[in-house]
Amino acid sequence: MGSPCCPAFAREAVASGGPERGEKGLGYQEAPELLQGVKPVPGVAGEEAEVPNGSAPAAPPEVRLSLRRWPVVLLFSCYSLCNAFQWIQYGSINNIFVRFYGVSTFAIDWLSMCYMLTYIPLLFPVAWLLDKRGLRLIALAGSALNCLGAWVKLGSMKPHLFPVTVLGQVICSVAQVFILGMPSRIASVWFGSHEVSTACSIAVFGNQLGIAVGFVVPPVLVPNLEDPEQLAYYISIMFFMTAGVATALFILVVIVFREKPPFPPSWAQALIQSKPPEEYSYIQSILRLLRNTNFILLIVTYGLNTGCFYALSTLLNRMVIQHYPGEEVNAGRIGLTIVVSGMAGALLSGIWLDKTKTYKQTTLVVYIMSLLGMVAYTFTLSLGHLWVVFVTAGVLGFFMTGYLPLGFEFAAELTYPESEGTSSGLLNVSAQVFGIIFTISQGKIMDRFGTQAGNLFLCSFLLLGTFITVFIKADLRRRQANLDSEQTKALDEVPGDSIAPEVLSESKL
Numbered sequence: 001m002g003s004p005c006c007p008a009f010a011r012e013a014v015a016s017g018g019p020e021r022g023e024k025g026l027g028y029q030e031a032p033e034l035l036q037g038v039k040p041v042p043g044v045a046g047e048e049a050e051v052p053n054g055s056a057p058a059a060p061p062e063v064r065l066s067l068r069r070w071p072v073v074l075l076f077s078c079y080s081l082c083n084a085f086q087w088i089q090y091g092s093i094n095n096i097f098v099r100f101y102g103v104s105t106f107a108i109d110w111l112s113m114c115y116m117l118t119y120i121p122l123l124f125p126v127a128w129l130l131d132k133r134g135l136r137l138i139a140l141a142g143s144a145l146n147c148l149g150a151w152v153k154l155g156s157m158k159p160h161l162f163p164v165t166v167l168g169q170v171i172c173s174v175a176q177v178f179i180l181g182m183p184s185r186i187a188s189v190w191f192g193s194h195e196v197s198t199a200c201s202i203a204v205f206g207n208q209l210g211i212a213v214g215f216v217v218p219p220v221l222v223p224n225l226e227d228p229e230q231l232a233y234y235i236s237i238m239f240f241m242t243a244g245v246a247t248a249l250f251i252l253v254v255i256v257f258r259e260k261p262p263f264p265p266s267w268a269q270a271l272i273q274s275k276p277p278e279e280y281s282y283i284q285s286i287l288r289l290l291r292n293t294n295f296i297l298l299i300v301t302y303g304l305n306t307g308c309f310y311a312l313s314t315l316l317n318r319m320v321i322q323h324y325p326g327e328e329v330n331a332g333r334i335g336l337t338i339v340v341s342g343m344a345g346a347l348l349s350g351i352w353l354d355k356t357k358t359y360k361q362t363t364l365v366v367y368i369m370s371l372l373g374m375v376a377y378t379f380t381l382s383l384g385h386l387w388v389v390f391v392t393a394g395v396l397g398f399f400m401t402g403y404l405p406l407g408f409e410f411a412a413e414l415t416y417p418e419s420e421g422t423s424s425g426l427l428n429v430s431a432q433v434f435g436i437i438f439t440i441s442q443g444k445i446m447d448r449f450g451t452q453a454g455n456l457f458l459c460s461f462l463l464l465g466t467f468i469t470v471f472i473k474a475d476l477r478r479r480q481a482n483l484d485s486e487q488t489k490a491l492d493e494v495p496g497d498s499i500a501p502e503v504l505s506e507s508k509l
Contacts, residue, residue: 077206084210142178201350215335307434342401
């Protein structure tokens with residue numbers, strides 16, 4: 001699970017027919033030199049279709065921001081929220097589901113870990129499908145599977161029907177593959193260069209809010225009762241509410257979600273859309289990414305950080321109950337504190353990146369603070385003061401969860417113009433692999449040596465990730481493409497005679 005989830009750049013030339021009826025946009029004219037070879041949008045007022053047979057080409061399309069971009073990103077956040085809620089709804093009341101279904105704690109842990117396990121084999125098929133069929137199809141598939149999984153769980157309201165709830169959770173985990181990596185894809189395709197990091201943070205925000213709701217709502221809706229029939233009644237209320245929300249969101253996706261805006265929103269996206277689709281090779285893109293040393297280092301560091309977060313989220317109920325028996329509701333509230341503070345961190349980090357573009361420095365600082373927060377949480381959990389745990393968990397969440405959109409955006413910069421679907425997907429595969437390893441290992445360590453030893457296990461890997469982050473070079477390719485394009489536009493607006501030859505020569509380098 002996670003964020004933050006698989007986006008990919010649109011590879012075809014612009015093919016939509018101008019703004020939809022009633023849709024407005026914020027436009028500005030692009031430099032002709034930049035968009036040489038970009039096919040104009042047919043049927044747009046003021047532009048003619050491309051003239052065949054070598055005739056004079058039509059004027060290049062505008063770069064324009066669509067107002068629809070905000071409903072699109074907010075709707076994505078909402079169904080991502082619903083899917084994330086279903087990931088953690090079992091783990092946040094682990095002990096109650098153990099008693100209701102009569103299974104082991106490890107079996108309930110696997111209801112969370114199946115999200116991680118399912119993602120690994122399905123990443124590349126879904127990323128390929130997104131490259132070939134586009135964003136709207138992936139959004140429809142993700143929201144539809146999320147809805148289906150929620151309804152299947154309603155058939156598991158008897159203690160002997162644990163396999164049915166497993167089936168529903170597996171369907172939701174498949175939906176997650178169509179959701180997890182889309183934040184940076186939506187941000188790049190729909191948002192301008194000055195707001196792309198903020199948009200990515202908003203998209204990740206929904207997933208984190210879903211985890212927060214998943215921590216706090218199940219303990220409130222499902223009390224710790226002994227009677228299985230009463231438990232089934234309260235569990236069914238939670239499942240019915242989830243299914244209703246998932247259904248409404250699927251209907252909204254059908255109505256609102258679009259493949260892409262009528263015009264490219266940024267210089268970098270315009271250049272991507274200008275490339276003929278036959279020039280793109282999915283296999284070659286993966287090979288190029290795997291030869292990118294900085295990106296490989298980021299894959300490892302992102303996996304270590306996010307894997308620690310997955311393990312911490314899955315095992316949080318067990319940790320708190322071990323030191324504070326009967327505090328299921330407060331265990332959920334501690335999880336809520338971790339995620340809500342992380343959402344604030346994610347949003348602030350996105351705004352900060354849009355203003356400063358200091359990807360390497362920000363990532364390193366956040367990683368160091370995640371490590372320090374984990375150390376503080378480890379040594380305060382057993383002190384016997386719940387308010388101290390709330391404080392240290394909040395600090396930990398602010399940085400650890402706030403790191404998720406940073407990883408997506410840093411990857412987009414390091415790998416431009418490669419498919420964001422593939423790069424974000426590889427980050428998420430790393431997170432799922434480390435998440436499974438850390439969850440199983442920490443659970444076994446906790447059973448044998450206690451919670452402090454299990455948390456120190458996570459601290460050691462956060463320390464390793466911090467050292468690796470130091471060696472990542474800030475090769476900001478997407479930012480450089482935008483700067484080069486703006487410079488081209490500026491040169492185009494100045495009369496040629498007024499440009500010094502040495503300046504012109506230097507600008508072309």
